[in-house]
Amino acid sequence: MTLKATWYENDNRFIPGHWQPAVLVDLALSRGIDSHRLLRGTGLFHEDLQAGKARLCAQQFLQLIDNSERLLAAADTRFLFGQRLLPGYYGAASHALQHAADLSQALDIVCRYRALISPLLSPRVLLDEQNVYVYWLDTCGAGAQQRFLVESAMTALLAMSRWLAGAPLPWKVSIAQTRPRQVEQYWVNLGEDVRFDAPVDLLSLPREYLHQPWPAAAPTAGQAAQQQSMQQLQELGFDASLLDHLYRHLLANLRHQPQLENVALAFGMSPSTLKRKLHRHGTHFQEQLDLARKHMALYLYQIKGQSNEEVAAYLQFHDSTNLRRSFKRWTGLAPSALRQLWPCD
Template sequence: MTLKTDWYERDSRFIPGHWQPAVLLDLALSRGIDSHRLLRGSGLFHEDILSGQARLSPQQFLCLIDNSRRLLDADDSSFLFGQRLLPGHYGAASHALQQAANLQQALDILGRQRALLSPLLSPRLLLDERHAHIYWLDSCGAGAQQRFLLEASMTALVGMSRWLAGERLPWRASFSHAQPRYVEQYWVHLGENVQFAAPVDVLSIPREYLHRPWPGASAIAGQVAQQDSECQLAALGFRASLLDRLYGHLLAHIREPLQLEGVAQAFGMSPSTLKRKLQKHDSHFQEQLDLARKHMALYLYRVKGYSNEEVASYLQFHDATNFRRSFKRWTGLAPSALRQLLEGLG
């Protein structure tokens, strides 16, 4: 079966310049950075953004982020950017977020409207018996900007939920990178329950907070805003990126033998075309397959309580040694070390 090409790619120009890019521009301009230097290499001028007509590709947005990081050269840049991101001023999708009745509804909106609300990183929600976990997928090949975007995205969700809930929620943030020298910025913006050198980048919260009512929400206004935001997406013609769609396809077929040729056929293109598109996103097929296998393995350990043998079998590894070697390459941990870590988290 051929899948529809309902996705955006790294060079798709659809991000309104006066939305998320303008948030970053305003932050940099407030610190005295020249707009021409900020936009250098992006193919845009400040006047383009002010016109309200400019549409950026993810590649252009990533260029702006790279320029801003270097020119600001400040430890708090990503966190201050994140504080300003959500609900944002992005039309009906932002209105829908602002009228969310609870955290569950806000996360549902953020996921459905990710092309509008979070075009560079795709948020995903995973539930286990006691916790809700939100992790983000690289939508367009963020490369060196990945950590900046993760810090901003987690800060955005923590800040928005605190504002709409009217209280600080007990989030736990885990990052796969080592503890940075500016760890105090994490404590200030995300709380002190932050872990580094974790198997995956994830934000977690006890499940009972998902359905606690948020004050000030309007059910009617929220429903209308959600309908309008669906019209926004319909006008775009897509909801997610190519990498996001590929990840979903790989997860859905993770127990099958997955090869570049078969997956390319499912996406209605030749293997060489899929390979070229992945190269454009600074990735390759094996990297995307490993990512899906890594997340599925963590899910099976954490949520399903599978043994090493059961996880290896589920992922079609018929050699336990090869599975252990692959798992350590994916996460930096041996399966036994992961079990000890999960037991410590409770």
């Protein structure tokens, strides 16, 4: 089956400059950074952002992030940016978030309207009997800026949920990097329950908090805002990125051993075209396949509690030895170490 082409790529100019990019620009300007230096290499002018005329592609936004990190040279930049991101001032989608009835609805809005609310990262939500889990996917080839984006997104979700719930929620934070020297910034902005050296960047929370009513909920206004947001997506002609669609396709077809040729056919393009598009996003097919297999393996181990043999069978490995070797390559950990480092509580 051929998929309908409803995705964006990293050269599509659809991100309003006065939305998320302006948040970062204003943060940098407030710290004395010259606007010309800040926007160098982006093809943007501050006057266009102020006029609400500029539309950025992901490549331009990522260049802006790179400039900001380099010029500000401060450990708290990503966290301060994240604190300002949600609900944000992004039209109807932000209004829908502000009026959300509870965390469950807020997460649904963030995921459903991710092209509007989070164009550079795609949020994913999983549930088990005890917890809700949130993680993010690179949508446009963030490269060196992915760490900035993920930790900003984590900060944004924690700050928004604290504000709309009227109190901090007991989120647990897993960071897929070694403990940094300036760990205090993580404690201040993400809380003291932060685990480093995790196999994936992840937030988790007891699922009992999903449906606790939020005091500022406005169901009628929120529903109208969601309808307006859906209309905006329809006008854009897409709801997610190429990498997002590819990830979902691979995840759904792991038991059928997806190959470049049949995936390209499903996406209505030649294998060489798909390879070229992935290269332009700073990745390749095997990397994307390994990402989907890694996440599925973590899900089967951590949430479903499956054995090495069961996970190997699902992912079409010949035996559990090959799976363990691949899993260690994907995460730096053996499956047995995962259970010790990343308990399910």
